[in-house]
Each structure stands twice: as C-alpha cells, then as structure tokens.
Amino acid sequence: MNIGEAARASGVSAKMIRYYEQSGLVAKAVRTQAGYRTYGAADVHTLRFISRSRDLGFTVEQIAGLLALWRDRERASADVKAVALAHLAELEAKIAGLQAMQRTLEHLVAHCHGDGRPDCPILEGLGEPVPGAGESPGSGAAARRPAVTRFGVAGGGTAGQAGSRR
Numbered sequence: 001m002n003i004g005e006a007a008r009a010s011g012v013s014a015k016m017i018r019y020y021e022q023s024g025l026v027a028k029a030v031r032t033q034a035g036y037r038t039y040g041a042a043d044v045h046t047l048r049f050i051s052r053s054r055d056l057g058f059t060v061e062q063i064a065g066l067l068a069l070w071r072d073r074e075r076a077s078a079d080v081k082a083v084a085l086a087h088l089a090e091l092e093a094k095i096a097g098l099q100a101m102q103r104t105l106e107h108l109v110a111h112c113h114g115d116g117r118p119d120c121p122i123l124e125g126l127g128e129p130v131p132g133a134g135e136s137p138g139s140g141a142a143a144r145r146p147a148v149t150r151f152g153v154a155g156g157g158t159a160g161q162a163g164s165r166r
Contacts, residue, residue: 003029006039010047017047023060025050025067058087 007014017039020026026046029037049070053063065083069075104125111121 001039001044003037003039006037006044006047009044010051012047012051020047020050025060025064056087057091062087 001009003014003017006012007017010017012020017026021028021037026043029039029043031037046067049067050063053066058066062083066080069080069083108122108125
C-alpha cells in the first residue's frame with residue numbers, strides 16, 4: 001500500500017509517517033521503481049502502536065524504547081512496566097502543577113470584582129515577585145530548579161518537578 005493508504009489504515013497522517021521514518025521510529029519504507037513508498041500490514045501495526053503511544057503522551061524517545069521492548073520477544077514485562085510507571089509519575093506531576101495553577105487562578109478570579117474599578121487582584125497577583133528572582137541568572141538555587149510561584153512553576157515546569165529537585 002502507498003503512504004496515503006497506510007495513513008488511512010493506521011490513522012496517522014502521511015506527514016507524520018514521513019517524520020516517524022526520518023526519526024527512526026519506523027523503518028525506511030521500501031520504494032517502488034517510481035520512488036513511491038510502500039507499506040505492509042506490519043508497518044501499519046507499528047504506526048498504530050506509535051499513534052496510541054503518542055495519545056498516551058509518551059515522547060518520541062520513550063516510544064523508541066517501547067518499540068525496542070515490543071520487538072524484543074525475550075524482554076521482561078517488568079522493563080515495560082518501569083517505562084510506563086516513570087511516564088505515569090511524570091503525568092501525575094504535570095497534573096498536580098496544573099491543578100495548583102487552576103486553584104491560584106480561581107482564587108484570583110474570585111477576588112476580582114470585574115467591574116469598572118481600576119484595581120485588579122489578578123494583575124496585582126501576576127505582578128508579585130517570583131521567589132528566587134532576586135538571584136542573578138545562572139547562580140544559586142534558581143539555576144538548579146525552576147522558581148515555584150503561587151501560579152505553579154515559572155518557565156513551564158510543574159510544581160511536582162520543582163519539589164523533587166529541592
């Protein structure tokens with residue numbers, strides 16, 4: 001089957017199939033004399049595996065490891081479980097960080113009158129100094145971990161990640 005048919009059969013776009021091939025997740029496709037890629041049922045199965053893994057939030061690097069384990073019929077299921085548990089811990093940390101941001105934003109919104117007055121607790125809260133911001137960049141604790149604020153973690157991390165690095 002050609003790349004369009006493989007895309008329809010696997011639910012993965014042709015663009016992503018080419019990306020997965022380029023990144024090494026999928027073996028280079030066999031080409032016809034005219035240069036078109038051809039795929040078989042095993043390729044489609046691999047693409048579905050990758051797609052499902054992406055749906056669960058695994059990174060390309062993690063998926064490469066999972067694919068290696070999937071292809072290794074001698075692997076221990078404990079190895080697969082360790083990868084899944086590590087990813088689960090990452091997801092839990094992200095969720096905790098998002099929930100902390102949600103609680104903070106809910107608090108700020110609840111304290112904003114939302115009327116014609118110029119004073120706004122939301123803007124005041126956003127303007128508060130970030131803990132550790134007084135240190136010069138690249139020095140001290142601020143260089144080793146993201147700053148934790150009332151809003152979560154500065155720089156896009158999560159409170160769970162920051163807490164584990166203290």
